[in-house]
Amino acid sequence: MTTTPERVLLVDDDPNVLKAYERRLRRRFDVETALCSEEGVTAVNFLGPFAVIVSDMAMPRENGAEFLVRMHELSPESVRIMLTGNADQQTAVQAVNRARVFRFLSKPCQADDLEEAIDAGIQEYRRICAERDLMSQTVHGVVAMLSRVLSLTSPIAFGRANRLRAFARELGEAAEIDNAWELEIAAALSQLGAVALTEQTLAKVAQGQPLTAAESELLSKQYETAAELIAEAPRLDQIARVVALQATAALPATGDDPVMLRNASLLAIALEFDHLTANAGCGAMEAVDRLATDSKSYDPLAINALRKVVAKHDARRIIDVELNELIDGMHLVEDLKTTTGMVLVAKGHDVTASLRSRLKSYAETHELHLPMRVVVSSDLADEIESRRLALCP
Structure with missing residues (x-):
């Protein structure tokens, strides 16, 4: 079985140098060339990713x-190599900390030396990718474990966490942020502090009932508690900080990483929007208007993203469905209960094949309170209505 050669980008304003290097290197690598930095940027945007990027130091407009x-x-995962002459060596050295250059090669550079450096760069690229994949698997495994713990200890909080996770995903997309998965995970784990609260307290919060002084104090510390739990997990220290910032995340802040502050602001508005619509009886547009004029002065980026998400949701409809009408991707907007009042699935859950299978098995021996109320796209709502009409005599 043949393997696809690694991709390499060569950037140099001398076309003769590029052609010479390309002739030698294309025997082993998938080589792209660029005559200036802007061509290089275009290549990365449209032809990347590249395992190794090699650039000459002395180029016009942008060195x-x-x-x-x-x-x-x-x-960031591409390994960077610089070709530099003696005259600009000092300039190149000064840039190494910012550009994270993997290796410097002095010009004129022999093709053998460049090939050897690219080989080393590819090995580094593979190491970086393997570490990234391992980190991703570790993070997702830890998140799944913590979410499972929350589902067992606090179904109400778990339901809210699921709502928040889905909503944060949409907010991240609307805000066009990179690494939106960090915001999604922060939302999913933000409710871990509920392990310190009783289900009775959480039910009172959900129903807007007054709390005792002791309950209010515990509730005020829920994000601090959640952050402490999250920080114990490997690779989740930034997620923990995003959750810990929830006491002040609505306000412009300094001193933290801008990406972290942005995620904290988006999570803050997701939490408050969920509270207003799920617990305080506000409609979606009313909640947006209240948040836009809130004295906490939410980040304009977060407000704009919220408006986009709510506008998209306006194209959805809430309908009642029977068990046999459930389709993956539907979103529960009310708790699914048995006829005796026991909550089986909290509102906020997305319908999956696994959930449908469990409900079908449960319904064989127990009675469910049907129909279920779900939110779906307008097109799907029309399709379900058409199916029902087709079954009518």
């Missing part, structure tokens, strides 16, 4: 160091 700094931001 190689500046270009590789941009590459570090645009394609």
Whole structure:
């Protein structure tokens, strides 16, 4: 079985140098070339990712160091190599901390030396990707475990966490942020502090009932508690900080990483929007208007993203469905209970094949309170209505 050669980008303003290197390297690598930094950026945007990016230092308009700094931001996993002459060596060295250059090669550079450096760069790229994949598996495993614990100890909080996770995913997409998964995980784990609260207290919060002084104090510390639990897990320290910021995340803040503050602001508005619509009886647009004029002055980015998500939701409809009409992707807007009042699935859950299978098995021996209320797209609502009409005599 043949393997696909690794992709390499060469950037140099001398076409003769590029052609010479390309002839030698294309025997082993999938090579793209660019005659200037802007061509290099275009190549990364439309032809990437590249395992290795090699740039000459001395180029017009934007030198190689500046270009590789941009590459570090645009394609951080790509390994960066710089070709530099003696005259600009000091400039290149000064840029290494910003561009994270993997290796310097002095010009004129022999093809053998460049090939050897690219080989080493590819090995580094593979290491980076393997570490990324391992981290992703570790993070998702820990998140799944913590979510499972929450589902067993507090079904009400677990239901809210599911709502928040789905909503945060949409907010991240609307805000067009990178690494939106961090916001989604922060939302999913933000309710872990509920393990310190009783189900009775959580039910009172959900129903807007007054709390005792002791309950109010515990509730005020829920995000601090959640952050402490999250921080115990490997690789989740930034997620923990996003959750910990919830006491002040609505206000512009300084001193923290801008990406972290942005995620904290988006999570803050997701939490308050969920409270207003799920617990305080507000409609979606009313909640948006209240948040837009709130004295906490939510981040404009978060407000704009919220408006986009709510506008998209306006194209959805809430309908009642029977068990046999459930379809993956439907979203429960009310708790699913048995006829005796026991909550089987909290509102906020998305319908999955696994959930449908469990409900079908449960319904064979128990009575469910049907129909279920779900939110679906207008097209799907029309399709379900058409199916019902077709079954009518």
